[in-house]
Amino acid sequence: MASKSARMAQTSDLTLASDASLVVAIARWRQGALAEAYRRHAGAVYALARRLLVDHTLAEEVVQEVFLRIWDAPEKFDPERGSLRSYLLAQCHGRSVDLIRSEQSRRDRELKEHRQQAESGYDIEHEVWDLAVADHIREAIADLPVEERRAIELAYLGGHTYREVALLLDQPEGTVKSRIRAGLRRMRRVLADAGVGGVS
Amino acid sequence: MRTELRHGEIEELLGVFALDALEPDERDAVDQHLPTCARCRAEVEEHREVAALLAHTGADAPEGLWDRISASLEAEPPELHLPPAPFLPRTDSPVGDAPATAFARRSWQTRVAATVVSAAAAVIVVLGVQMASQDERLDEMAQVLALDALERAYQAAEGTSGSEIVEMKSFDGSMDTQAVVTTEGRGYLRAANLPVLDEGRTYQLWGDTGAERVSLGPLGANPEVVSFELSEQYVGLAITEEAEPGVIVSDQPILAYGQLPE
Structure with missing residues (x-):
């Protein structure tokens, strides 16, 4: 087992490595690489899990599971398909949503809360504050028609299925489906034009 | 329940799929479709990149969480793809259905206490197995990436005008x-x-x-x-x-x- 100082030295060597290189190092069982991936991305992963699950203990369990999964099966991450951050967040989102949907009573309660939120015009702008990209993301969000914005917010940050979103927004299911896809594409165009990392 | 969907219908679902907001039957249909369609896979990844930016808060994870993760890494040896050595029987495991990897290491530790000779042999075997396991894991990763890249290149060529x-x-x-x-x-x-x-x-x-x-x-x-x-x-x-x-x-x-x- 590596000593603490050796692990710290390993970690410091990895701070300049790309995310893809980190995953290769993880495949070589280098814990320092996992520590560096955690340092870079765990905050966002935890925030998403906490947002979806509310309960901090459950959120921490999901974060733990996400990082253990990349440790156990690094080959499932393909750097050509997307960034490590989006991969980890997708894993986190999928797992959190599974947990939400396995608790029907909790879900019903949150549906009510989100219905109130949807009615009061809750805005995903408040979820974004990273200084480096926040302006561009706000701009991309501002470009969205309000219906697309709310549909994406309820589906992604609320963890609802599109049928639930349709119910919450009192819109046809097909319309919600189309609006989510159109909204994501619209945001991507704006972000790509702004040169925001990870979207090209 | 309908699960056979046309390509156009699948495409309509990709945004919702990327946000994990599909119903199970439709999600299964997209899951089955994606390995065969590079274009749809690429679209899902694009949507996920955008969603990842929405999730980005820049906050730190709770203190102590990394310690728990790293401690659980140390508690488990790398996954062993090769069978344990004959003198490290899994039957030493106190729980029959427990993961083999975790208990293979415990049984090795028990044997270390038994005799110096068998401990030295066990170290050699376990290290050998772990190195082979690491090579195997890297090979698997390289193969998966290479094969996947070629399969995607095939599909991209298939979808290119004039091919x-x-x-x-x-x-x-x-x-x-x-x-x-x-x-x-x-x-x-x-x-x-x-x-x-x-x-x-x-x-x-x-x-x-x-x-x-x-x-x-x-x-x-x-x-x-x-x-x-x-x-x-x-x-x-x-x-x-x-x-x-x-x-x-x-x-x-x-x-x-x-x-x-x-």
């Missing part, structure tokens, strides 16, 4: 496989349905000029997706079986042949 599919069949119709060739002279052969050859044998791909066969390269005994270069002189593609590592001139019968587009 042509070449159906390659044996003369008796018992064997068939497919290639795609692009207008730029790049070809991809999807050869996974060719039977696995015996050790020391290889499939070989040939360009047929009408007058002779020119080697485009050996394919190995169990090819999946391979890429090759083409020039205008070829009128067809042929596959033969040869002794490894392949030959310059073949007198072997053609196993499958496909005519190239003019």
Whole structure:
């Protein structure tokens, strides 16, 4: 087992490595690489899990599971398909949503809360504050028609299925489906034009 | 419940799929479709990149969480793909259904306390197994990435305007496989349905000029997706079986042949 100082030295060597290189190092069982991936991305992963699950203990369990999964099966991450951050967040989102949907009573309660939120015009702008990209993301969000914005917010940050979103927004299911896809594409165009990392 | 969806219907679901907001039956349909369609996979990844930015808060994870993760890494040895050594029986495990990897290490630790000699032997075996396991894990990762890249390249070529599919069949119709060739002279052969050859044998791909066969390269005994270069002189593609590592001139019968587009 590596000593603490050796692990710290390993970690410091990895701070300049790309995310893809980190995953290769993880495949070589280098814990320092996992520590560096955690340092870079765990905050966002935890925030998403906490947002979806509310309960901090459950959120921490999901974060733990996400990082253990990349440790156990690094080959499932393909750097050509997307960034490590989006991969980890997708894993986190999928797992959190599974947990939400396995608790029907909790879900019903949150549906009510989100219905109130949807009615009061809750805005995903408040979820974004990273200084480096926040302006561009706000701009991309501002470009969205309000219906697309709310549909994406309820589906992604609320963890609802599109049928639930349709119910919450009192819109046809097909319309919600189309609006989510159109909204994501619209945001991507704006972000790509702004040169925001990870979207090209 | 309907699960068979047309491509257009699947495309409509991709945004919702990327946000994990589909109902289970539709999610299954998309899950089944994605491995066969590079375009839809790319769209899902694009949506996820955008969603990842929405989730980005820049806050820190709770203190102590990393310690718990790293502690659980130290508690478990790397996953062992090879069977434990005969003197490290899994039956030492106190719980029959527990993960083999975790208890394989505990049984090794028990044996360390028993005798110095067996401990030294166990160290050698476990280290050997773990190194083999690491090599295997890296090989698996490299293979998956390489194969996946070729499969995606095949699908991308298939979806590129002007590309042509070449159906390659044996003369008796018992064997068939497919290639795609692009207008730029790049070809991809999807050869996974060719039977696995015996050790020391290889499939070989040939360009047929009408007058002779020119080697485009050996394919190995169990090819999946391979890429090759083409020039205008070829009128067809042929596959033969040869002794490894392949030959310059073949007198072997053609196993499958496909005519190239003019």
